[in-house]
Amino acid sequence: MKSAKSKKKALTPKIFVANWKMNKSYDDSVLFARNHINDLAQTILQTGHTVIICPNYLAIAPINAMLGSSGPMLGAQNCSRHGFGSYTGDTAASSLAQAGCRYVLIGHSERKRFYAETSIDLEHKLKEALKAELIPILCIGESEQEHAEGRTREILEAQLAHQLEIINAAPTQPTTYFIAYEPIWAIGSGITPEPHDLFVIFHWLAEFCTRKSPVAYKLLYGGSVKPANAASILATKHLDGVLIGSASLEFASFDSIIKADLLS
Ligand code: 13P
Numbered sequence: 001m002k003s004a005k006s007k008k009k010a011l012t013p014k015i016f017v018a019n020w021k022m023n024k025s026y027d028d029s030v031l032f033a034r035n036h037i038n039d040l041a042q043t044i045l046q047t048g049h050t051v052i053i054c055p056n057y058l059a060i061a062p063i064n065a066m067l068g069s070s071g072p073m074l075g076a077q078n079c080s081r082h083g084f085g086s087y088t089g090d091t092a093a094s095s096l097a098q099a100g101c102r103y104v105l106i107g108h109s110e111r112k113r114f115y116a117e118t119s120i121d122l123e124h125k126l127k128e129a130l131k132a133e134l135i136p137i138l139c140i141g142e143s144e145q146e147h148a149e150g151r152t153r154e155i156l157e158a159q160l161a162h163q164l165e166i167i168n169a170a171p172t173q174p175t176t177y178f179i180a181y182e183p184i185w186a187i188g189s190g191i192t193p194e195p196h197d198l199f200v201i202f203h204w205l206a207e208f209c210t211r212k213s214p215v216a217y218k219l220l221y222g223g224s225v226k227p228a229n230a231a232s233i234l235a236t237k238h239l240d241g242v243l244i245g246s247a248s249l250e251f252a253s254f255d256s257i258i259k260a261d262l263l264s
């Protein structure tokens with residue numbers, strides 16, 4: 001019979017990013033942090049994983065005030081394409097960094113779909129994020145139709161190529177950047193790519209990033225990640241973590257995803 005001690009597995013550190021989108025109010029975001037920051041810190045200690053929470057802008061500073069040095073870190077869901085000035089309603093990357101963010105999502109497909117963000121917008125946002133020393137999480141992904149037409153790689157390459165040039169040319173090169181592959185058809189649909197398709201995409205992404213930039217990168221997958229499929233998704237070669245939408249809203253499901261490799 002195995003002792004409790006021998007059950008503990010040697011885990012490969014992974015990255016778990018919660019994208020709360022606009023699904024939590026300010027009050028609910030702060031309450032989640034108040035109720036669960038210590039539990040999350042405990043899970044991080046137990047697993048050695050990295051946990052990043054992306055709340056709405058307003059909740060960033062109050063949640064940051066509750067964080068300790070060993071708990072989750074904060075990311076923003078977006079940033080302005082401008083650095084400073086008369087841009088009513090916008091929030092600069094530098095302000096997000098001052099409020100406690102270390103990461104920022106750039107080009108989430110919902111930003112492109114609902115706010116018509118273009119690749120030029122994303123390039124400006126990336127430059128601003130790098131200036132503010134935020135680690136960019138570059139979101140890429142193909143539509144259902146592009147997927148059906150077998151154009152995934154071509155689409156991802158087009159979305160990434162110029163962004164990697166910006167990273168390479170940045171006056172202060174970042175120590176790392178993240179890429180989150182989120183097929184648009186997998187977001188919120190309950191459908192995820194087949195394991196072999198994930199293997200092929202991440203194998204190609206790793207090769208592409210290594211070839212195009214000397215800067216270290218981490219590769220994430222996003223789209224319908226749940227406690228039930230997290231372990232098998234995380235087993236994909238070259239995958240460093242996951243970007244989670246709806247299953248990150250409840251502590252229990254978010255925590256089970258972070259512990260998926262312990263529980264499997
Ligand atoms: P779901 O996990 O709800 O599919 O959302 C994924 C996502 O868009 C994360 O950025």
